[in-house]
Amino acid sequence: MAMKKPRVGVVGVGHIGSNHARLYAEIPSAEFSAVYDVDLLKANAIGRKFSATPAKSLDEFIETVDAASVATPTNTHYDVARSLLAQGKHVLIEKPITDNTAQAGELVELAAQKNVILQVGHVERFNPVLSALEKYLTHPRFIEAHRLSPYQERSTDIGVVLDLMIHDLEIILHLVRSPVQSIDAVGVPVLSRGEDIANTRLRFENGCVANVTSSRVSPERMRKIRVFQEDAYLSLDYQNQSGEIYRRAGGRITRDKVEIEREEPLKLQLTSFVECASTGRQPRVSGFQATAALELAVEITRRIHL
Numbered sequence: 001m002a003m004k005k006p007r008v009g010v011v012g013v014g015h016i017g018s019n020h021a022r023l024y025a026e027i028p029s030a031e032f033s034a035v036y037d038v039d040l041l042k043a044n045a046i047g048r049k050f051s052a053t054p055a056k057s058l059d060e061f062i063e064t065v066d067a068a069s070v071a072t073p074t075n076t077h078y079d080v081a082r083s084l085l086a087q088g089k090h091v092l093i094e095k096p097i098t099d100n101t102a103q104a105g106e107l108v109e110l111a112a113q114k115n116v117i118l119q120v121g122h123v124e125r126f127n128p129v130l131s132a133l134e135k136y137l138t139h140p141r142f143i144e145a146h147r148l149s150p151y152q153e154r155s156t157d158i159g160v161v162l163d164l165m166i167h168d169l170e171i172i173l174h175l176v177r178s179p180v181q182s183i184d185a186v187g188v189p190v191l192s193r194g195e196d197i198a199n200t201r202l203r204f205e206n207g208c209v210a211n212v213t214s215s216r217v218s219p220e221r222m223r224k225i226r227v228f229q230e231d232a233y234l235s236l237d238y239q240n241q242s243g244e245i246y247r248r249a250g251g252r253i254t255r256d257k258v259e260i261e262r263e264e265p266l267k268l269q270l271t272s273f274v275e276c277a278s279t280g281r282q283p284r285v286s287g288f289q290a291t292a293a294l295e296l297a298v299e300i301t302r303r304i305h306l
């Protein structure tokens with residue numbers, strides 16, 4: 001049964017959560033109704049700005065929504081999401097789903113039991129760059145991904161693998177669709193307790209190799225993926241939403257721009273979440289897929305710290 005307009009809300013209105021609030025207020029298929037943050041002043045300010053009620057407690061918040069984004073620190077995802085799911089609410093959790101695979105599995109089970117949507121904010125899956133890439137994809141043989149960003153005081157409760165690399169791991173699992181056969185990983189802490197720079201090489205059972213580098217102590221920002229396959233080489237930039245495809249034709253290499261329709265990935269993701277909450281359609285990144293990416297990220301982190 002389709003709901004009328006789902007009432008949506010945001011738990012945690014820091015940097016990411018305030019963007020969720022801004023976009024929900026713009027999405028016509030949703031009624032942006034509530035925000036909650038342990039910092040009540042922040043919740044009041046965001047609530048006022050986007051005409052949503054600031055709740056005084058999580059319980060009060062839960063009563064006023066049908067669906068919610070959880071954009072709190074990673075170590076609180078499990079408790080907040082569990083409270084929402086247990087009350088039959090649809091949930092979009094920012095990535096990583098949790099910092100612990102057993103808890104991630106529990107949330108997936110709870111959502112299934114309550115028959116509600118559990119989506120995870122792997123936002124690059126909504127980047128138009130990825131749809132462009134998938135159009136040309138045949139059998140990737142070698143994938144190289146770079147995700148670099150300057151140091152920020154956010155997300156320091158997790159290392160760079162769970163913070164940034166997990167985006168690329170989730171995409172690579174989605175593109176390759178073959179079990180991981182072996183993992184080589186290195187990483188070093190620079191400014192925080194966990195690793196701030198990491199590199200991993202993954203070999204898949206189907207022969208594909210992926211080399212993934214992430215840093216959160218870089219002077220520049222970069223989010224790029226390169227995919228080599230038998231007939232072509234694709235180079236795509238998530239940040240600038242641009243790309244090129246190189247192909248061999250008659251003994252020489254041709255280079256073409258990849259046509260990409262630019263759009264804000266987070267807005268596409270939230271619009272899609274509202275649609276899933278309204279119709280019961282399965283999300284593009286389910287709790288199950290996010291848990292697979294988390295398992296791989298946790299294993300890479302474990303090897304770095306051996």
